[in-house]
Amino acid sequence: xxxxxxxxxxxxxxxxxxxxxxxxxxxxxxxxxxxxxxxxxxxxxxxxxxxxxxxxxxxxxxxxxxxxxxxxxxxxxxxxxxxxxxxxxxxxxxxxxxxxxxxxxxxxxxxxxxx
Amino acid sequence: xxxxxxxxxxxxxxxxxxxxxxxxxxxxxxxxxxxxxxxxxxxxxxxxxxxxxxxxxxxxxxxxxxxxxxxxxxxxxxxxxxxxxxxxxxxxxxxxxxxxxxxxxxxxxxxxxx
Numbered sequence: 001x002x003x004x005x006x007x008x009x010x011x012x013x014x015x016x017x018x019x020x021x022x023x024x025x026x027x028x029x030x031x032x033x034x035x036x037x038x039x040x041x042x043x044x045x046x047x048x049x050x051x052x053x054x055x056x057x058x059x060x061x062x063x064x065x066x067x068x069x070x071x072x073x074x075x076x077x078x079x080x081x082x083x084x085x086x087x088x089x090x091x092x093x094x095x096x097x098x099x100x101x102x103x104x105x106x107x108x109x110x111x112x113x114x115x
Numbered sequence: 116x117x118x119x120x121x122x123x124x125x126x127x128x129x130x131x132x133x134x135x136x137x138x139x140x141x142x143x144x145x146x147x148x149x150x151x152x153x154x155x156x157x158x159x160x161x162x163x164x165x166x167x168x169x170x171x172x173x174x175x176x177x178x179x180x181x182x183x184x185x186x187x188x189x190x191x192x193x194x195x196x197x198x199x200x201x202x203x204x205x206x207x208x209x210x211x212x213x214x215x216x217x218x219x220x221x222x223x224x225x226x227x228x229x
Binding site for chain 1: 159161208215219220221222
């Protein structure tokens with residue numbers, strides 16, 4: 001069990017550019033979640049995958065955001081035409097199907113700064 | 116809508132002492148789960164303790180225990196014998212029994228004074 005990993009850990013981009021983040025969940029976990037965390041706030045839910053299916057999306061997830069989880073393994077979160085308001089920590093979490101109700105394992109996050 | 120409120124943005128405790136972090140939540144559900152997560156500086160969030168709403172007994176994990184008051188919708192975390200490694204941001208979180216989303220509070224920053 002190597003834990004949830006995220007890449008990159010830090011990303012600085014200019015407004016208007018596209019960025020893509022990657023999350024590798026714990027290998028036997030079939031559920032994957034993306035959250036956004038801004039300074040002084042708790043994580044806010046963005047989207048949820050069960051295997052490769054994206055089953056739930058928050059209203060926070062504008063059309064500029066897209067997430068995928070091909071083959072039900074790693075996931076990517078892409079932000080198109082970044083805005084300064086997108087600056088935040090993007091967290092990924094995963095859970096096992098038998099313990100999904102009460103256990104989520106978080107990755108270290110990707111900190112995005114939009115200049 | 117589910118909301119989680121942590122009214123203490125910052126708390127401090129002397130090493131070896133006990134501290135209690137507060138959390139209240141709002142829900143119309145009867146079945147749900149409550150959690151406390153710890154987020155050390157520049158490190159990933161880890162689960163500290165969880166409570167199933169259908170259980171009357173308060174959860175305990177070593178030095179960490181909760182006071183779950185379902186009627187009052189209150190879920191406080193008590194840390195006994197505080198250690199320097201307990202210094203972190205603590206988040207209270209809620210999840211419906213039938214949902215996939217976790218709802219987090221705004222966090223309490225805990226400082227442990229040597």
